[in-house]
Amino acid sequence: MSGAELGKRLRDGDLAAAPAVLNILESRAPGDLEQAKALLHEVSPAALGGEAQGHIIGVTGPPGAGKSTLLSALLRAWRAADGAAGARARTVAMLAVDPSSKRSGGSLLGDRARIDFDPSDRGVLIRSTAAGNRLGGLAPGTRAAAQALAAAFDVVVIETVGVGQAETEVADVADTVAVVVQPGSGDVLQFLKAGIMETPDVLVVTKADLGKLALHTRRDLSAALRSLGASGPGATRVIAVSSLPPAEGIEELVSALDEHRATLDLAQRRLRTRRASALLEFASEHGEQGLRAVGGRREAERLLEGQDPGLDAPALVAALEKRMAA
């Protein structure tokens, strides 16, 4: 099936098109790259008549913080028809990014086994990808995949491993970023204070069943955020959850994510994402030389700002390439 057809199917809300869409977006074969452009064109804001309605949520945190268990609980909440505030069941696509082995380039993608979900549920898609050699924790194609899937799924989760720098690129792609920490993890506190880590939209403290320790962690994180000047409406929410049965705090987390999305200037954030993606892609394709040819990074950014906000990322890349050739 051609990229354009797949894009149209996504636009029509056909979730079954998703696996084939991802096969194309992850591929670097020349033929697939062309298909990918056609596909993304079909789900561009211009084609959709606005931003894709799916909520792109980045979930990141150090290994062992309880991300998989948390995501299992979130999945259950999103899929429950009578979930938070009587909402309808939401369809969910989860892009789980695992690190690659530096030595072999290979990777063990373990999230599928760790996340508890009903495999017969057609409203859930889990796709595991390897980060490859890219810094910043995102697999090639994950940016495009998130943007495309948001046209068909209600929620698109990008899960990455790490803390510190890793969430930076997720923040570029996601509408809402949730950082997951376990009780007693002082490093996150240090990273926040030192500004190594950007302030996330939601901070989740897992394993609330650990009681006091979890409460202390939540208190310390809240204090650190206040000292960074984050307070008032739109400030980072810190939520303690226990994902083991009986789960606690999950509904609160669902609402916090929803509330962040509601306060967001979505068009602005997505536009920024598309421009950043285009610049990243252009730079990785043509290098510093390419950037110089368009008059430098600042000039490239200005050029992108001048483009139609409804364009998809490949179209923005094409604009840069046109200037380069000129």
Next chain:
Amino acid sequence: MSSDPTVRLAERDRAWMMRTYAGHSTAKASNELYRRNLAKGQTGLSIAFDLPTQTGYDPDDELARGEVGKVGVPVSHRGDMEALMVGIPLGEMNTSMTINATAAWLLALYVVAAEEQGVAQEQLQGTTQNDIIKEFLARGTYAFPPAPSMRLIADMIAYTVEHIPKWNPINVCSYHLQEAGATPVQEIAYSMSNAIAVLDAARERIGSARNARGEPLMGDVFGRISFFVNAGVRFIEEHAKLRAMGILWEELGRERYGVEDERYLRFRYGVQVNSLGLTEAQPENNVQRIVLEALAVTLGRNARARAIQLPAWNEALGLPRPWDQQWSLRIQQVLAYETDVLEYPDIFEGSKVMDGLVQELLDGARAEMAVVAEHGGAVEAVPYMKAALVDSHRQRIGRIEAGEQVVVGQNRFVETEPSPLTADAEGGILVVDRAVEAEQIEALGAWRAARDQGAVDEALAELARVAREEDSQENLMVPTIAAARAGATTGEWARTLREVFGSYRAPTGVGEATAAPADHELAELREQVARLEEALGRRPKILVGKPGLDGHSNGAEQIAVRARDAGMDVVYEGIRLTPAQIAASALQEGVHVIGLSILSGSHRELIPAVMEELRHAGVDVPVIVGGIIPEQDVEPLKQAGVAAVYTPKDFEITRIMRDILEIVGRHNGVPASV
């Protein structure tokens, strides 16, 4: 003859208890087998349950498909247990049950079956394996998360020590750790750490209770904990391992649990010798391996097994037949009754070599136990231990592949005459009648129709109530026995508890496995992967998983780790997958190839079912299958669309990887020269 008591015992020792791990098809067929085995001189029973019974599913459950009556006997309710024990006096029999997640349930059924025979529970003797930590680590037949699993075990200990005093409520297993690749040090350290976790849970459960004689009940509990160990072919070191375990056990009793009574401090163990080292190639060689391994657990009187069961020569080929098992029983009988092994005091007493070996193992084990303790004990350290086992196994396979570890007939002395042992139509193994599953499902329907449904509902509701009371002093064994008596089924009991406790997936250990050291062959593989990636546009991606209920994941794990080391992207889904699940994963993940592993003999049902689901989902990728696949099943699997089949004789994983890459290349029209 000398009568010097330091040289010769005044009276020849009594032989250990002799068992055969047996059970298949139906309760009736297994009962007949048990009675024949007892007539042949077997002195105890060792029940093998089928995988649905072990994991808490009824034969009509989707997950049970292909597994009913395969690796053991299906026992779904008290009627099955009664049929299994017909004509076997339970007041006199010593029965060992290899049952873990559902141990409380099967013990309850055994208690009720005994009642039917007019035997009170106080008289029952035997063992429930009941070691859940090793299920998380190595064997895979767990059902509930760690915390409620430990609660069930503590409840069983508290119940049996009071009501079934001659029962061993748990057999702490080092056996399966060795099967999963553990070194002797790991085997000692992890099983001892495991015992500590169990004993700590029991101590918390019983508190400072005292027995009828006014002594602390903890002594009785300690005295009832037995071990189930392994013995490999390096039988001198293996014997040293058992001596080391005895020393650690006594130390643990005295120091950690304040046990003083010598009788309680004795390290008691049963054994099944090593199956991991048994080969498919020249399978007759397995007989001498088994004999030598039996020496490890019988030679030295101070560390001799209480009970022995030996595997059969053909376990790497398929399920053993009664005759194969008879051969293994006869090995025990020759050893016990023809040789002089039982005539002497401990023959290693004072041996510098033996003492030195024991000391080495003790030092190593203590250090490793400290690491487990640092992780917060065995339950918390499951991911650590699992990863360590996967790593040890990877190294073991590497040594065999490189020829550093000799396996006669497999990587050395491979020239052979055709074996007459495998010349018959079935290839020298037991083939379970495929009609068994349908019969069991029908019989189960009849059982459900005939029982008092109201009584069953009530009993299960009571079970759920007690299960929900987390901190109560109520013992789960009580409603479990009541539900058994009322006629509930294995699946109903387990489902009731799953609903309260939640379900669980154990860590796979593969993510943490150390990357293989780069060698020439691996470098070539990576090159091949890189070329394929160029041609495909994406890095070759493989889905590795185990359909069905079989939890023996060693093979699948090693394939997954090696595929990663070769540079592939690996989706490892672990155990207990339905064919529909595998198809959905393959579709969603966009993999280029699927690798499936089955050791339970259910490949004839499950693999075609997977192929059908894949077609249904529109997934057109090659499927390869590995496991204990009898020769005569290979062709039918290929007919069903399987691209390649690997069995235990294919021990060179690198070659398997090369094959897989070629298969993927061919399937995608990538020329072989690429």
